[in-house]
Amino acid sequence: MLDWRDRAYPKLIRMRLTYRNIISGIVTLTGVTMLFSCQGNLKEIRALDLQGNDPQxxxxxxxxxxxxxxxxxxxxxxxxxxxxxxxxxxxxxxxxxxxxxxxxxxxxxxxxxxxxxxxxxxxxxxxxxxxxxxxxxxxxxxxxxxxxxxxxxxxxxxxxxxxxxxxxxxxxxxxxxxxxxxxxxxxxxxxxxxxxxxxxxxx
The missing domain is CATH 2.60.450.10 (Lipopolysaccharide (LPS) transport protein A like domain)
Structure with missing residues (x-):
């Protein structure tokens, strides 16, 4: 006869893995978003620099x-x-x-x-x-x-x-x-x- 803990632990482990995966995915997604956001801002800054009236x-x-x-x-x-x-x-x-x-x-x-x-x-x-x-x-x-x-x-x-x-x-x-x-x-x-x-x- 299985103990109730034997049936609960696999679900708990699966839940922990699932939360860990979700958190990891959010961190990765946030990092990628920031990276593209920074690249976009850098392009805008370069464009402003090229379009400025100041001499080089x-x-x-x-x-x-x-x-x-x-x-x-x-x-x-x-x-x-x-x-x-x-x-x-x-x-x-x-x-x-x-x-x-x-x-x-x-x-x-x-x-x-x-x-x-x-x-x-x-x-x-x-x-x-x-x-x-x-x-x-x-x-x-x-x-x-x-x-x-x-x-x-x-x-x-x-x-x-x-x-x-x-x-x-x-x-x-x-x-x-x-x-x-x-x-x-x-x-x-x-x-x-x-x-x-x-x-x-x-x-």
Whole structure:
């Protein structure tokens, strides 16, 4: 004859196992839920970070030298640079202005200054604004309120008012122009000014 305890203990053991399994399952489920919740929050934080307006880096008293095969090509100076390379369309901004010195193959220097500048990395386009002044190595002087410089095509252009004084004394004031960066191929849209034309005599 079985004792009542012999019949009760298996049920008790089964009940303990069942409760243990339930508690273990709840702990596991809670842990998994927390894990996915943390991963979701991390993704949201990263998304907020990428969508924020803050730059990923700030540089002060910048002095960058660009070289090509050991030869100095350009020297960029600026009090402050904001690096937004973390954006979908990355760019670098110079809110306090910049000065750039360019050197040609004969080491002749041209200088460019502006109150504000922004460089778009994907297009190699530079947008210069506010008191833009360019002195080329042959003494050509350009003054404009805004100037775009396409580095890949070595081309400068604007649709804003501008004034250009050439080395021979010619003066051009107009609303927009396109030119290669040494002004050897210059096309003005609307302009007034003084042009110097050399007369050639037949011998």
């Amino acid at each position: 880096a700030i540089a002060k008293d910048l002095n960058l030298k660009y070289t090509d095969s050991g030869r100095l090509v350009a020297n960029l100076k600026s009090p402050k640079m904001l690096d937004f390379s973390n954006k979908d369309f990355p760019y670098r901004e110079f809110p306090d202005g910049l000065e750039v010195e360019f050197y040609d193959e004969d080491n002749k220097k041209s200088t460019l200054t502006a109150d504000y500048g922004i460089i778009y990395e994907k297009t190699s386009l530079i947008d210069l604004q506010g008191n833009v002044v360019l002195f080329t190595s042959d003494s050509t002087k350009l003054e404009a309120s805004q100037l775009y410089w396409d580095q890949d095509r070595s081309w400068v252009f604007t649709d804003k008012p501008n004034k250009i004084q050439f080395p021979n004394g010619a003066l051009n004031e107009g609303q927009g122009f396109d030119s290669n960066q040494n002004f050897g191929n210059f096309r003005s849209r609307t302009n007034i000014g003084v042009q110097i034309i050399e007369e050639k005599t037949d011998e």
